[in-house]
Amino acid sequence: xxIEQNLDAVLERYKTSFIEKVYSEENDDHDLLMEAFxxxxxxxxxxxxxxxxxxxxxxxxLVIEACKILPTFQPALRIGGDEPCDLIVQNYxxxxxxxxGSGDSGTLKKFKSYGPLLREQGYEPVFLFLREDNLPAAxxxxxxxxxxxxxxxxxxxxxxxISGFDMEDYxxxxxxxxxxxx
Numbered sequence: 001x002x003i004e005q006n007l008d009a010v011l012e013r014y015k016t017s018f019i020e021k022v023y024s025e026e027n028d029d030h031d032l033l034m035e036a037f038x039x040x041x042x043x044x045x046x047x048x049x050x051x052x053x054x055x056x057x058x059x060x061x062l063v064i065e066a067c068k069i070l071p072t073f074q075p076a077l078r079i080g081g082d083e084p085c086d087l088i089v090q091n092y093x094x095x096x097x098x099x100x101g102s103g104d105s106g107t108l109k110k111f112k113s114y115g116p117l118l119r120e121q122g123y124e125p126v127f128l129f130l131r132e133d134n135l136p137a138a139x140x141x142x143x144x145x146x147x148x149x150x151x152x153x154x155x156x157x158x159x160x161x162i163s164g165f166d167m168e169d170y171x172x173x174x175x176x177x178x179x180x181x182x
Contacts, residue, residue: 003165006065008174011036014058015178029133032171033059033098038179056098059130060086063096066165077121084114085125089162093123095147099131100138108141115146124148128155 001009018037028041033055044051067073067089074088085093095114118125125147132152143149150158156168 003066003069004170006068007062007170010058010061010065011174011178014054014061015180017054018180029131031131032168032175033062033130035175036171036178038176043180052098052101055130056096059098060096062167063087063094063128063159066159066163066167067094070163077118077123079117079121082110082114082117084118085123088123091122091124092126092162093118093121094126094128096128097130099129100134100142108138111142111147112144115142119146126150126158128158130155 015037018039030039030041034040034044039051039055064075064087067087070089072088072090076083077085077088077093085095087094087096115125127142127147127149129149129151134151139149139151153168156166159165159167
C-alpha cells in the first residue's frame with residue numbers, strides 16, 4: 001500500500017471512532033485535521049478534552065505512517081516506564097502534539113526532563129505541534145527543556161524535509177473527505 005493509502009486508513013479508522021462518539025472556552029480556530037473530518041469549532045467545544053485527545057492520537061498516527069517507510073524509522077522509545085517520544089527518524093526523537101493547552105506543572109516537568117534524557121541517548125528532541133494556539137508558557141517551558149519546537153506550518157515543513165511526504169498538501173486535499181456525520 002502507498003503512504004496515502006496508509007494515511008487514508010488512519011483517517012478512516014478515526015472517522016469511525018468519531019462517528020461512534022456520543023458527544024468551554026470559546027475558540028473558533030480550526031486546523032487541517034479538523035477539516036479532514038469536517039469537525040467544526042462548535043462541535044469540538046462540546047467536548048474539548050475528547051476531541052483534543054483523539055485528534056492528538058490521530059496526528060501522532062499520521063506522522064508515524066508518513067515516516068514508517070524511512071530506513072531510519074524506529075517506533076516510540078521507551079526508557080524505564082517512560083515513553084519520551086513517539087518515533088525516531090535519523091537522529092530525531094520526535095514527539096507529536098496536537099496542541100499544548102495546559103500549564104500543568106507535572107506535565108511540563110516531564111517534558112523538561114525528557115529533552116535532556118533524549119539528548120543523553122544521542123537524539124535531537126523535536127516536538128511537532130499541529131495547532132498554533134498553544135499556551136505560550138507551556139511552549140517556553142518545553143523550549144527550556146532543550147526541545148526543538150515546530151508549530152503549524154513549521155511542523156509540516158519538518159515532516160516534508162525528513163520524509164519527502166507533503167502532509168500539509170495531503171490534509172488540504174482530504175478536507176471533508178472523512179466527514180463525521182451526526
